[in-house]
Amino acid sequence: MMRFLLTGGSACGKSSYAEKLARRLPAPHYYLAAMQPFGEESLARIARHQKQRAGMGFQTIERYTDIVGVDLPERGTLLLECLCNLTANELYDEAGAGQQALAAILRGVARLEAQCEHIVVVTNDVGSDGAEYDNMVLEYIDVLGELNRRLAAQYDHVYELCCGLPCVLKGELW
Amino acid sequence: MILIVGAKAAGKLDYLTQSLGYAEEAIADAVLDDRPALVNLQEIVKVDPQHCLGLLPELLRKEVVACNEVGSGVIPISNADTEWREATGRLCNALACQADQVLRIVCGIPTVLK
Numbered sequence: 438m439m440r441f442l443l444t445g446g447s448a449c450g451k452s453s454y455a456e457k458l459a460r461r462l463p464a465p466h467y468y469l470a471a472m473q474p475f476g477e478e479s480l481a482r483i484a485r486h487q488k489q490r491a492g493m494g495f496q497t498i499e500r501y502t503d504i505v506g507v508d509l510p511e512r513g514t515l516l517l518e519c520l521c522n523l524t525a526n527e528l529y530d531e532a533g534a535g536q537q538a539l540a541a542i543l544r545g546v547a548r549l550e551a552q553c554e555h556i557v558v559v560t561n562d563v564g565s566d567g568a569e570y571d572n573m574v575l576e577y578i579d580v581l582g583e584l585n586r587r588l589a590a591q592y593d594h595v596y597e598l599c600c601g602l603p604c605v606l607k608g609e610l611w
Numbered sequence: 612m613i614l615i616v617g618a619k620a621a622g623k624l625d626y627l628t629q630s631l632g633y634a635e636e637a638i639a640d641a642v643l644d645d646r647p648a649l650v651n652l653q654e655i656v657k658v659d660p661q662h663c664l665g666l667l668p669e670l671l672r673k674e675v676v677a678c679n680e681v682g683s684g685v686i687p688i689s690n691a692d693t694e695w696r697e698a699t700g701r702l703c704n705a706l707a708c709q710a711d712q713v714l715r716i717v718c719g720i721p722t723v724l725k
Contacts, residue, residue: 444718446683562717564619567653567681567696582620586719597717606720 440550440592441557441611443603444585446565450601455516455559456490458611462555465513468495469504469549471522473530486518501526502533504545509552517549520588521561524581529573539580543587558592560585612670614710615677615721616703622719623677624650630721631675643669652678653699660691660698664705671709678703680715 441458443451459466468490472479487497495516500507504523509515517523520542527538534541550556564578589595594608603610613631617623627633627648639646641654643666652670656663670676682700687693707713713725 442718560718562618562621562683564621565680565682566684567679567692567699568684568687569692579620582618582622586620586622586625589718589720595718595720604722606717606722 438550438553439555439594439611440588441555442560442585442588442592442595443557443598444560444562444595445598446562449598451559451561451598452486452518453489454596454598454601454603455518455557456493456495459495459514459516459555459557460493461611462514462557464494465511466493466495467509467513467515467553468497469507469515469517470497470499471501471504471517471519471526473501473522473526502530503541505541505548507545507549509549512552512554514555514557515549515553517546517556517558519559519561520584521563521581524584525577528577528580539583542584546588558588560588562597612673612706612710613675613712613714614703614706615675615714615716616680617677617716619679621716623679623716625719626714626716626721627675627677633675647674648677649673649675650677652676652702653681653695656699656702657695660695663698663702666702667705667709670702670706676706678706 443455445451472483474480474483523542527533527541564582595606596603597606615623633648637646638648638650641651681696714721715724
């Protein structure tokens, strides 16, 4: 089994790279979409991602919280898009795990890993803007940061994307 | 001196304690004292951004200095915030010039920049 973590800032090409990477790994290809379709901006982003992966043969599973309950029909390659949405959902959605968000996501990811051959997880770098935030946002940055560190420590390959190009932080280019 | 930069919550403190072996008592948090390691340099810069380059000699005597990357994202509307971000960046440039080693931490993983 190979596990990949992809990070980077907004619009650095993570999603598109992740899709191509996942497609090079064995089928069936599952796409776990965590972004909730609220508001124009998310709808536009979801539409762009759907268009981007149309015809690539992904089976899309929409799941916004409690990913531990996702059952994959067969063993294949899973693309999880993305930890930043999942973290926000678990922390702030009514259906989310709230203060147990970190544990819920780690447990969920571990169960997904157990059900597939390979996993590609997309996350985001949200802590480099130096902006002043309230405690709610600071908590989000801390939880996402810890998730990133925990997964990166276990995973085989960690890439930071820049202009669509992968910089290898750990492992090797695939 | 080792300079460590990285996003907030990227794993700089873990690197200091786990990889470099510093005890928590040896790590000063946003305060200049005689401890060998310092984290959250950006908070010290905030107190007086205009004169932060004056801190260079004292910072260079440290064994390790860690600073958040604060310069990405939209340029702030407030002049004070802009000034702070730029001062932090310039101070890190100056430190990196004289540092023995410069590391950037992403997702807990260090990349050697120098």
